[in-house]
Ligand SMILES: Nc1nc2c(ncn2[C@@H]2O[C@H](COP(=O)(O)OP(=O)(O)O)[C@@H](O)[C@H]2O)c(=O)[nH]1
């Protein structure tokens with residue numbers, strides 16, 4: 043299911059580099075593109091999700107705004123260590139609508155996902171939804 | 179309650195008082211060193227500024243890029259993606275004022291279209307008998323470049339906080355503006 047919220051995979055946000063309490067990182071995993079997390083200045087920015095069980099992913103889909111460079115890392119350990127890069131991309135700049143990007147993953151397994159935004163098209167970038175297609 | 183973070187780059191000719199200003203800001207006007215050696219490398223001053231009536235704050239990471247290195251070698255590498263700009267000249271040096279245009283060009287070339295709020299600071303306002311740049315002239319040029327103008331004396335501890343407070347407020351205003359924009363997209 044492409045449009046499933048990450049939270050339906052039992053995902054939790056366990057870290058985010060910065061946040062405004064009005065726009066918490068939990069807004070990324072609620073399955074809704076209207077709610078969002080916004081960075082609060084400077085780069086890099088990162089956030090980490092933890093799944094309750096190992097998830098096998100075929101696709102990650104991200105709605106965002108003004109993100110330029112994004113790197114996705116995963117960990118298969120239980121304590122969020124040994125992250126390895128699974129995808130990296132320079133997003134296209136959009137104006138007036140959100141950026142939507144897919145990452146195909148051919149069944150990669152993970153217990154944690156870490157998203158690192160290394161640059162933006164503006165001082166502040168927002169992430170509206172991260173959805174995954176996969177199985178538990 | 180939100181705490182924003184802004185990288186503030188401090189630029190201008192050598193000896194105009196960039197380091198003195200950032201040190202005064204850091205120490206709340208606590209000390210002025212008359213004859214210290216020029217900044218060797220880059221220095222970082224970190225200070226939080228609260229935004230009145232909001233409970234919010236902006237943490238400024240002020241990058242003082244030193245005086246001796248050539249521009250390309252040292253400053254540019256440090257700048258990364260600047261959030262705000264503090265451009266300083268010495269009111270008793272016409273040359274340092276003239277060079278502001280060059281500094282601004284370099285910074286803008288580096289910002290790649292990013293909107294970077296900035297202030298122009300005329301420092302050493304205490305040297306009134308040696309003044310070479312009139313307030314009105316500096317103010318006019320600042321306005322033409324979209325910069326807010328401030329005069330300071332790091333030596334007399336005059337007005338040293340004002341440029342940084344104004345940058346923090348401008349960055350905060352930008353944040354609020356962006357949130358509004360993003361809300362209309364989703
Ligand atoms: N009279 C006067 N001298 C100043 C003032 N600010 C800095 N200076 C002096 O100018 C010199 C250069 O200052 P510095 O902060 O190192 O300049 P920078 O190279 O731009 O960082 C030092 O000798 C300072 O003591 C000021 O407001 N008034």
Ligand SMILES: [Mg+2]
Pocket residue numbers: 196197198216217242244245
């Ligand atoms: Mg200096």
